[in-house]
Amino acid sequence: MMTRSLVLALAATSLASLAPLTPALAAELKVGASNMPPYLDPGRDHSNVGSQFYYNSFDTLIEKDHSTAEAKFLPGLATQWNRIDDLTMEFKLRPGVVFHNGEPLTADDVVFSFNRMFQASFPPYAVRSKDRLNNFDVAEKVDDLTVRVRTKKPEPLWETLINMQQLMIVPEDYVKGLTGDPKVAENSDFEAFALAPVGSGPYRIAEFIPGERIVWQRHDAFWGDKAPFERVTVRSIPEMATRITALKNGEVDIITNLPPDQLATVEADPNLKTAGMVTPLFHVLIYNTLNEKMASPKLRQALNHAIDRQTLSEALWQGKAVVPASHTMEPFGALYMPELKTFEYDIEKAKELLAESGYKGEEIRIDTSATYYTNGLLAMQAVAEMWGAIGVKTRINVDDKWTGNDPTMNARNWSNPMYFPDPFGSFGVMWAPGGPSEGEGRFKTDADYAEKWDRFRFSTDVAARRQAYGELMERIKNDPPFLVLYQPYESWGMRKTVDWAPAPGHIPYVLDFRAGSIRVDG
Amino acid sequence: MLEYALARLLRMVVTMLVIVTGVFFATRLSGNAVDFIGGEGLSAADRATLVAYYGLDASWLEQYWRYLRALAEGNFGISLVERRPVSTIALERVGPSLQLLVGAVLLTLAVAVPAGTLAAVYRKSWAGSMIMGAAFLGYAIPNFVLAVLLILTLSFWLGWLPSSGNGSLAHFVMPVVALSAFYIASLTRFTRNAMLDVLSQDYLRTARAKGLAEPRVIFKHALRNALITILSVLGLQIAGLAAAGNVVIETIFAWRGIGEMLVSAALRRDYPVLQFGVIAVALAVILINTLVDLAYGAADPRVRLARS
Numbered sequence: 001m002m003t004r005s006l007v008l009a010l011a012a013t014s015l016a017s018l019a020p021l022t023p024a025l026a027a028e029l030k031v032g033a034s035n036m037p038p039y040l041d042p043g044r045d046h047s048n049v050g051s052q053f054y055y056n057s058f059d060t061l062i063e064k065d066h067s068t069a070e071a072k073f074l075p076g077l078a079t080q081w082n083r084i085d086d087l088t089m090e091f092k093l094r095p096g097v098v099f100h101n102g103e104p105l106t107a108d109d110v111v112f113s114f115n116r117m118f119q120a121s122f123p124p125y126a127v128r129s130k131d132r133l134n135n136f137d138v139a140e141k142v143d144d145l146t147v148r149v150r151t152k153k154p155e156p157l158w159e160t161l162i163n164m165q166q167l168m169i170v171p172e173d174y175v176k177g178l179t180g181d182p183k184v185a186e187n188s189d190f191e192a193f194a195l196a197p198v199g200s201g202p203y204r205i206a207e208f209i210p211g212e213r214i215v216w217q218r219h220d221a222f223w224g225d226k227a228p229f230e231r232v233t234v235r236s237i238p239e240m241a242t243r244i245t246a247l248k249n250g251e252v253d254i255i256t257n258l259p260p261d262q263l264a265t266v267e268a269d270p271n272l273k274t275a276g277m278v279t280p281l282f283h284v285l286i287y288n289t290l291n292e293k294m295a296s297p298k299l300r301q302a303l304n305h306a307i308d309r310q311t312l313s314e315a316l317w318q319g320k321a322v323v324p325a326s327h328t329m330e331p332f333g334a335l336y337m338p339e340l341k342t343f344e345y346d347i348e349k350a351k352e353l354l355a356e357s358g359y360k361g362e363e364i365r366i367d368t369s370a371t372y373y374t375n376g377l378l379a380m381q382a383v384a385e386m387w388g389a390i391g392v393k394t395r396i397n398v399d400d401k402w403t404g405n406d407p408t409m410n411a412r413n414w415s416n417p418m419y420f421p422d423p424f425g426s427f428g429v430m431w432a433p434g435g436p437s438e439g440e441g442r443f444k445t446d447a448d449y450a451e452k453w454d455r456f457r458f459s460t461d462v463a464a465r466r467q468a469y470g471e472l473m474e475r476i477k478n479d480p481p482f483l484v485l486y487q488p489y490e491s492w493g494m495r496k497t498v499d500w501a502p503a504p505g506h507i508p509y510v511l512d513f514r515a516g517s518i519r520v521d522g
Numbered sequence: 523m524l525e526y527a528l529a530r531l532l533r534m535v536v537t538m539l540v541i542v543t544g545v546f547f548a549t550r551l552s553g554n555a556v557d558f559i560g561g562e563g564l565s566a567a568d569r570a571t572l573v574a575y576y577g578l579d580a581s582w583l584e585q586y587w588r589y590l591r592a593l594a595e596g597n598f599g600i601s602l603v604e605r606r607p608v609s610t611i612a613l614e615r616v617g618p619s620l621q622l623l624v625g626a627v628l629l630t631l632a633v634a635v636p637a638g639t640l641a642a643v644y645r646k647s648w649a650g651s652m653i654m655g656a657a658f659l660g661y662a663i664p665n666f667v668l669a670v671l672l673i674l675t676l677s678f679w680l681g682w683l684p685s686s687g688n689g690s691l692a693h694f695v696m697p698v699v700a701l702s703a704f705y706i707a708s709l710t711r712f713t714r715n716a717m718l719d720v721l722s723q724d725y726l727r728t729a730r731a732k733g734l735a736e737p738r739v740i741f742k743h744a745l746r747n748a749l750i751t752i753l754s755v756l757g758l759q760i761a762g763l764a765a766a767g768n769v770v771i772e773t774i775f776a777w778r779g780i781g782e783m784l785v786s787a788a789l790r791r792d793y794p795v796l797q798f799g800v801i802a803v804a805l806a807v808i809l810i811n812t813l814v815d816l817a818y819g820a821a822d823p824r825v826r827l828a829r830s
Binding site: 038039123124126127130131187191194195209210211212235236237238239241242243244245246248249251400401402404405414430434435436437438439440441 | 553557558562563564565566567568569571572574575601603604605606611614670673674677678681684685686687773774775776778786789
């Protein structure tokens with residue numbers, strides 16, 4: 001009797017009938033993701049969680065060949081772009097492009113999308129756009145299919161910047177019409193957009209439940225090659241063991257964030273495989289150079305020399321994380337400079353520098369979140385041991401709160417993602433004069449640093465930029481505000497029938513399901 | 523009676539106010555939400571801009587006053603993270619949590635009461651020992667271990683059940699079992715003890731003496747009297763389930779309920795969501811206690827008489 005009432009009650013409360021455990025068909029792709037974003041707006045978002053999702057639904061004026069780490073730019077929503085003068089670029093827009101809601105994409109939409117970032121009034125745009133978009137002045141309409149964009153100083157990185165996620169195009173009338181006056185872009189319009197986003201990419205967002213689920217449907221009117229799936233469903237499965245089981249069971253076709261120690265489990269299944277790559281992102285250890293305890297450059301040099309990063313890679317990442325000699329990685333293209341020796345493990349030098357630094361056994365607090373960075377806590381524990389070995393006292397403080405702006409912070413972990421493929425897209429954003437690190441009050445620049453940074457940022461000659469970047473790295477080496485730990489190795493698990501791999505030309509974590517990027521057999 | 527009800531209501535309102543106030547200030551003491559939701563790399567001025575945008579720049583007292591006034595209008599505010607009304611988020615979450623809760627309570631009752639009764643009746647045979655052994659195991663094993671074990675066997679190895687989500691009846695089996703195991707084990711033990719107590723009473727000897735069949739003696743006379751204990755334990759259990767029991771299970775099975783919402787809100791200092799969650803849980807606990815009180819009356823006429 002009891003048992004029957006249980007079954008009845010469950011049947012009544014359950015929405016759907018018993019789902020058969022058959023593998024998904026090629027018409028639909030199912031993804032189990034460890035993290036889902038609370039909102040979707042490519043302009044507002046700069047997180048590693050959100051970056052997974054924008055490329056399938058949004059376009060940029062200038063597209064990029066993502067199959068290679070090299071910077072090969074292609075026509076996107078713009079078919080041509082020509083420099084009008086030192087400060088102005090003119091874009092000819094592709095005719096016949098329609099947004100997911102059926103509206104045509106015109107110069108007005110481009111001007112609106114750009115100026116909402118360049119001259120931001122919405123606070124979340126304003127605080128985020130200045131560190132990477134502040135050289136842009138304004139976008140102006142010339143005619144329905146022509147837009148001019150003006151910069152404040154001559155811009156050497158036009159294509160790279162126009163290609164970035166924050167400059168993806170959104171529909172003006174749709175955004176303005178979401179709340180209040182349909183002729184005015186109010187803050188509430190941008191808030192509403194982030195919950196019901198519309199773009200022009202190959203998949204429209206048919207359903208979005210923050211933190212839980214995204215359902216994409218093919219956008220049949222897409223201007224380029226049609227999406228390979230009628231429907232793609234991404235759902236949140238935060239627990240790793242559950243995610244792997246869902247993949248093994250055929251409940252999903254792809255899972256994200258497969259930790260290094262689980263690769264063998266997935267590969268042991270004859271139906272499954274893994275794909276991975278070194279992520280264009282640095283896990284870094286940062287110092288509060290303005291904190292009294294941490295003020296001595298020699299102390300920070302000693303701390304950097306004491307950390308055996310290769311051992312960290314081997315112990316925590318099975319040797320798959322890449323340990324760079326400087327703040328440099330391959331996707332930086334012409335500015336990839338592996339010859340720079342900014343960071344070196346040298347325990348003797350570390351001891352020497354520590355003795356000269358005047359360090360008197362003060363306790364150095366290392367802040368880390370428990371789980372935010374893969375292996376983050378373990379890495380900090382290892383760092384504490386390595387510092388202990390040269391006689392530095394430490395205490396690990398586990399807290400999810402961001403302490404980069406806390407004057408009492410001594411050292412903590414952080415990540416420097418590559419927001420766009422140039423050192424300006426990672427080092428240049430994070431460590432610019434007046435940028436995030438200086439703004440938070442844990443790093444101080446001077447006129448010499450600013451002059452070098454300006455040459456690096458704005459020289460139109462690549463050799464001059466390389467020269468300036470080398471000089472900046474020398475400054476970092478001698479008075480280090482951070483240490484690059486490594487580039488983590490990120491893996492995805494999938495059914496063997498799925499032909500997908502992370503593309504080297506993307507920013508970190510992009511799930512690119514556009515035509516040509518993924519195939520499913522059978 | 524009216525006086526009793528009013529006093530009870532007043533006490534409930536005061537309790538809620540204390541809870542609301544406590545949560546309001548405790549969450550703010552533990553850090554500013556902006557530092558948990560994308561506050562990395564902001565200059566002091568930019569951070570201040572965001573703090574003001576989220577309405578967190580006013581003094582705590584002013585924020586508190588604003589919050590109470592909105593509450594009085596039934597407005598729980600807007601999530602700082604998702605920027606949706608808290609009520610919308612909660613509505614998505616309440617259903618799945620209730621489903622789990624109801625499933626777990628029914629399963630607990632269905633298994634624990636008969637098992638405890640049998641364990642008491644057959645206390646000297648191997649059947650009784652088996653039941654108590656199983657109950658001991660269920661009591662000792664943490665629910666997250668059991669959950670992962672279930673996933674491993676029923677889903678990973680055998681592939682019989684879906685591993686996560688809440689789309690169908692099959693999705694219920696593992697989370698409900700994992701959630702109930704501890705409660706089944708503990709209620710089985712309580713039922714057994716209550717039954718042992720009752721079984722030694724004189725009135726049972728009387729019942730047998732007047733020639734009643736043994737099943738009738740056990741279920742009508744003994745169990746009915748043991749029910750008071752069982753109900754009060756069950757009430758506590760449901761309150762515990764409603765308050766915190768689901769968090770781990772919901773996370774493991776990607777079951778989007780109130781527990782998971784509370785934890786992520788706490789981690790990100792999403793004050794409005796957290797405040798709502800605590801209020802909802804507190805209300806649920808108070809409501810359950812009241813229901814248990816009423817159920818006492820139904821189970822035991824003496825309680826009813828004492829009240830009227």
